[in-house]
Amino acid sequence: MKGKVLNIAVVFGVIFTIASVLLRTPVGGRLRHRALAMALIVNLGLFSWLRVAFDMTGASIVATGVSIGADYAIYALYRLREEYRNRASLDEALRAMMETTGRAVLFVALAISAGFAVYLISDFYAFRILGVFMPLTMLTSALTALTLLPALVLLLRPRFITRPAAAAGKAGR
Secondary structure (H helix, E strand, C coil), X not given: CHHHHHHHHXXXXXXXXXXXXXXXXXXXXXXXXXXXXXXXXXXXXXXXXXXXXXXXXXXXXXXXHHHHHHHHHHHHHHHHHHHHHHHCCHHHHHHHHHHHHHHHHXXXXXXXXXXXXXXXXXXXXXXXXXXXXXXXXXXXXXXXXXXHHHHHHHHHCCHHHHCCHHHHHHCCC
């Protein structure tokens, strides 16, 4: 168990670093972490609720799911920042982000989920678990990126999103 927790912590650390670099601020990395942590909690809760052992297969699912799911939040935040700079209204920017990136995130999550769902018909137990939990992980990650993340942005109004483009360029974004 200690090794699995360490693995998840390392994955979170790497993703935080990448998100912070891509979004040019650790605030973006922390926001992305909030959505990803919620998806992780839901998925680990499902493991427990369904009484599925958190073994090597489960640890692999969590690590892969966290890695793939992190993209959704980064896409959403990056697009939201672009839309805000074009519109200067957070409500309009959120609406535009949902209509564009939100649709793409849902489509990608559904496509990846469908690909992994093929494993449901496998005779191999580990593949069946993969066929159940990877789609759940993808959908949970997408939904938290498209619900929790916008709510946090509306609540916190982080400067890396709401700062005008001219000011962002002078301050090194």
